[in-house]
Amino acid sequence: MEILLVVLTVTFLFFFKIIFFKKEKKEDKKREKLDIEVIEKEEFFYEILEKKEEEKKIILYELNTSPIKLNLYAFDNFSNHKLKKLYEKLTIEMLMIDEPFHTSFFAILKFIDTNNFWIRNPKTSSIIINIRDINLEKSVHESLKVFDTRDIVIKIIFELLPYVKHNFKPKTKQILLLSCIVFVLAKSQNIKMICEDCESEYELSRCIVEKILNQYSGADASEIIPKNNMNYTLIGQLYDRVIHSAREHNNVIKIENDLQDTPRLLENLPKKKLTQINSETNNVLQIVLKV
């Protein structure tokens, strides 16, 4: 009996073990399966993330080009920082560096920068002053409200640029920009000292084109004169709009012979230099190239 009991217990234990192990194995298998699924899912998820990152990275890659250099005039030539900004914008961002335009545009900007041109405000009246000096000599002055020509040139061009970017062909764009500046210059008062014997605005603007923009000739030169330009009405409208919000200055002039503000022409232009463009502007260029 004892032997039987022992055998029974042994067999019972054996079966129990087998059953228990089988259960454990089953659970393990289930766990493994779950783990595998989880791992697969995670892998899949990471793969998607990596793919996305790769896609992003592809967009963010910079082009492996050598740094771009442009043949420009030095920016230090301008004393007015706004004129300098305008020149930077036109040359670096808009890449308007075709040859007859580039030098003539620089020349006329430099001409405006060195001289103090002013435009009389037609809406306000002036005051005539009879005054005596320290030596008690009489002299007659006129004090008046005045616009700075630089301000108005800058404002007109910055208002014109969004129009011009998409609507015009490059050559008409260049001629329009130049004729805008000539239009404002012909309005200013002390330009008459350079162009003597010119009374009407048409003659004045022709004189300016002949003396400063001498690189243009023929049909192009005649089209720069604002009255011959196709878009004369656009220029006039822009000028009227800008004059309303422009800042006024006080100015005094001697009536009979005022030699203080005699403007002078530029004799020699400085030479161009190869200049490297900054990294910020480089990115802009790449986008332009992609499009």
Added chain:
Amino acid sequence: MFDQLIIESQTSTNQIKLKPIRLINDKQIYFIRVKEEDYVNQKSYLLGLMVMVGNELITTNYADTKLLLSEIKLFERGNKQNTFTSLEKFDNDINLKLNLHKSHIYISKAEALTITSMFDESKQGVSMQRIIENEFVMTPSVLTKLLDNTGLLGRLVK
């Protein structure tokens, strides 16, 4: 050019102002007083007197304004060597012709009387000592700045 307009004053606390006084409305004749206001001691001094006709300052000196006023006061008894004015007869009527830079105006007898009497009235209660001893010396740039501050410069054209 534009930024060279600087005002000079005797002390830092005092301010110099222009004050127009209307004399004759139709012909737009003004006295313009140059006043220095002392805020610390609460006093004001006269530093100059000018005459303005329309959009033109005829005299900017006290001596010149005094000369003009005496010419107006004397009227027909004046000399032929007057600097600012001259006599003109028209229909047995004597008028005083005041020459401006480009044009001229005529002053009648009654207008001359009002100008002189207004000048006498404006002197009441004001010490003229500063004008005579140290007058404010005007330069064209300083004058334009002062005219701009008072609002005389930059009036709209009719």
